[in-house]
Amino acid sequence: MRFVKHLSSPAPGQGGSRTRRSLTALSLLALCLAAPPARARLVQADLARVAAAPSPGARAPLDLPVTDARTGRATTLGQALAGRPTLLLPVDYTCGNVCDPMVSMSADALAATGLPAGGYALILVGIDPRDDAAAARRMIRETLGDRADAIALVPLVAAEAAVARLTGALGYTAIYDADTDSFAHPAAALLLAGDGRVARVLSPLALTGRDLRLALTEAGEGRIGGLADRLALLCYGFDAVRGVYTPLVQRILAVAGIVTILAIGLLIFGLTRLTRRQAG
Template sequence: MSSPARLFGHAAVMVTLVLAALPAQARLVQADLARVAVAPPPGARAPLDLAATDAMTGQAVTLGSVIAGRPVLLLPVDYTCGNVCDPMVSMAAEALAATGLAPDAYALILVGIDPRDDTAAARRMLTDTLGAPAASVKPRALIVSEAALRRLTTALGYTAVYDAGTDSFAHPAAALLLAGDGQVAQVLSPLALTGRDLRLALTEAGDGRVGGLADRLALLCYGYDAARGIYTPLVQRILTVAGIVTIAAIGLLIFGLTRLARRRAA
């Protein structure tokens, strides 16, 4: 799980992006806007038994059956949003396609945050955003009841606020990376994803089972916490050991060169 400082930083940037895109006539007051956030509690986990409807097939499913034990990018969206939801979906799909991972190694799941949206609205969004048929990455768009949505967002620490004045939602432009068991691994900005970064994140969420050895090694470069300016404990230990080994190697080299110099002098 990302540190609270990193999550706060991600959330602040993502909320700002969505709020900046809201219509000028928005009537939400500052107290309402202050509630808009994504702040998963420690050990946050999406309920796998959450009931939903697959927008493409109309079939009843559960969140767990769609995740199917894979790391997933869960993207809460407003299927009739006129702001940044469309680019969030398209950019997330492009980043997933650029990971180079097999399509069955991950999933992109959309969950509607407006209980009034139906399967037709979700299908229309996918068609308008990704084309028909969708590209190599085919998101699973889910429709959930108001009660199920409340349960999901509470578990994930995700808060959106409805603005009746503009009939729109102020919500974080956030994607939640979930491990195969539903646990929140990271909070990401779908508007700032690269294929390489996402591949590493999916590898981490998959506990090393998705990517290859090179991916797991590259993850060490991501142990630096820029928000606090320190390394995470695992990477700190690795750097400490590496430093000790380097100092020992330099000491042995100096010792060997000194003995060689004395022998030549004798």
């Protein structure tokens, strides 16, 4: 079983308050801390390359040859999209760490949109070409269970060359770590218009039904959002031997902790003043 720790920040333009973003960060931190340990061997220069940063006008190659993991039939990415606005989620089918909640939370958000299943698609694409259709079906069964039938879910597997072509076109960079047999990759979902254009980059760990409904509606109308977002890996550097995070991650976690404490303090201060006013 391959494990990798990765953590992303919600992309700008998704809506939501600073408080919700802080709570999201805390929930993601909990996921990382609860995950089985992995030995991070990639250096900072490698991790700096991990991102989802599509260039303006980026478009998924619709003629890309893929295999539908559910049916085992060869098809193309364009046939899988079928002209629908699509949430494309690159995943490692055997990751067993953050990939599972990414898929689960994306499915929940799609179900909460209230949109008919035929009006959109959730497409999973395996970034590890060694993962076959059986691995994809096993992940879906263990992660979604019966919920998979309630959404327009299309799990795909592809050859190494096809995966490289797709990720290159989308500006999606994942780095393989041979020492841990795992992929360092951004926790990112790409919202595609029906013609394959990248409309937005979203964090699947911070999606809400309301926000996703709006994003899918805009993508269905062909409106493309800003693509300046960069979802970078932040939580890969856990040293399992020493049981501590690397200095970069330690600094990030320290800053996040300080911000959280200040936010809680401001909330308590505001509630105290409000209580005194009401009492007076």
